[in-house]
Amino acid sequence: MRAVDLIRKKRDSGELSREEINFLVSGYTRGEIPDYQMAAWLMAVWIRGLNRAELAALTEVMLYSGEVLDHSEIPGKKVDKHSTGGIGDKTSLILAPIVAAGGLTVPMISGRGLGHTGGTLDKLEAIPGFNVNLSLEEFRRVLRECGMGLIGQTAEIAPADKKIYALRDATSTVENIGLICASIMSKKLAEGIDALVLDVKTGSGAFMKKEEDSVRLAEVMVETGKRMGKKVVALITDMDQPLGRMAGHSNEVVECIDVLNGGGPADLRELSLELSAWMFYLGEKTKSVAEGRLLAESMIANGQAKEKFRQGIRLQGGDPRVIDEPQRLSQARHRADVPSLAAGFITRTDCEQFGIALAMLGGGREKKEDKIDHAVGLEFHKRIGDRVEKGESLATIHYNSGAKLAEASSLISASYHVGESAPREKRPLIRRILGA
Ligand code: URA
Secondary structure, eight states: OOHHHHHHHHHTTOOOOHHHHHHHHHHHHTTOSOHHHHHHHHHHHHHHOOOHHHHHHHHHHHHTTSOOOOOTTSOSOBEEEEEOOOSSOOTHHHHHHHHHHTTOBEEEEEOOOBTTBOOHHHHHTTSTTOOOOOOHHHHHHHHHHHSEEEEEOOTTSOHHHHHHHHHHHHHTOOOOHHHHHHHHHHHHHTTOOSEEEEEEEESTTSSOOSHHHHHHHHHHHHHHHHHTTOEEEEEEEEOSSOSSSEESHHHHHHHHHHHHTTOSOHHHHHHHHHHHHHHHHHTTSSSSHHHHHHHHHHHHHTSHHHHHHHHHHHHTTOOGGGGTOGGGSOOOSEEEEEEOSSOEEEEEEOHHHHHHHHIIIIISOSSTTOOOOTTOEEEEOOOTTOEEOTTOEEEEEEESOOTTHHHHHHHHHHHEEEESSOOSSOOOSEEEEEOO
């Protein structure tokens, strides 16, 4: 078999067999196939697509390129959630403690910020001392002790994805439904879970801007998970505006603690409870989603979820005092308001631009090797449908360096669209549920 023939076959819309996909992916992971051939094949896939059998083969080859964890020594079901990412999307830090407090195990392998979106690992690292780089042995110990563990992809987990993802990032081959599905599902299926809840974002701040694309991505991920014997549902959720009021790392941790204390913004609380409810149901802790919701609410009301978060932080080397003293998280030195240039109602936002503004200020990565300033953040004051007066603050920027403040401020201002009346239709936070 030769890589060049398989590139040509895909370029000419042919179907690759499982053996052919295995040859390419395994050969590339072992370093026997060079970057330029894999890049050419990925671009051919990006243009021609993968059919169901090819997608199944690609996911499985990537999954078995590394270790598939087995947590059978820990009693009970193991469940996880994966989000396709957005602005202010911080639910993992809320639902992992809720679900672990409720008696299930959450072995969460997460990612860093990608493009304009934030990442769970970066948010956790805003907590002083928090170590996301546990060995698999340490990960198992933490899971056994407290029922939740949040780490990054180790060298043992889906190494083919790690290598291919870096190449996709540099060759503009990320935004393809088949490639995204294989990448996400190979990592999630390696976690040793019984069930998975997918939060597939849709809208101006998501990778998939159109709802029909989000639905297609959700469908293939649900199908892939079910074929591998897992219980999977996907919630298609709104990303036409930020989730919650805060974006940026320290800010988002504070907002998560607010929710675990029974407060926080309504949309963030609602989505966190709903995702937790589905995790309880799929993990067979409750007989219905409604019962799962009650269990999630009770874990917040009785303080057990907050205590679980404190325990999880401590076990992963973080400073658990941040729970009661959030001022221990790094704080930005300066604040600047972004005033509205007109009076009226917020009709829509170019939500992706908020993530770009945040990165510009140092609160995200413009290049992979950039270091994040965890203290930098955005605080959103207006949501779609809200009334705004001319000069009133749309958002507050928390910053340390003023170098790109003016540019970021204009970007944020231009990303809020103000019209004469509020949009007639109020679009729901949870648009659809697939695979239930
Ligand atoms: N997240 C991933 O892990 N992989 C993708 O391809 C896209 C988002």
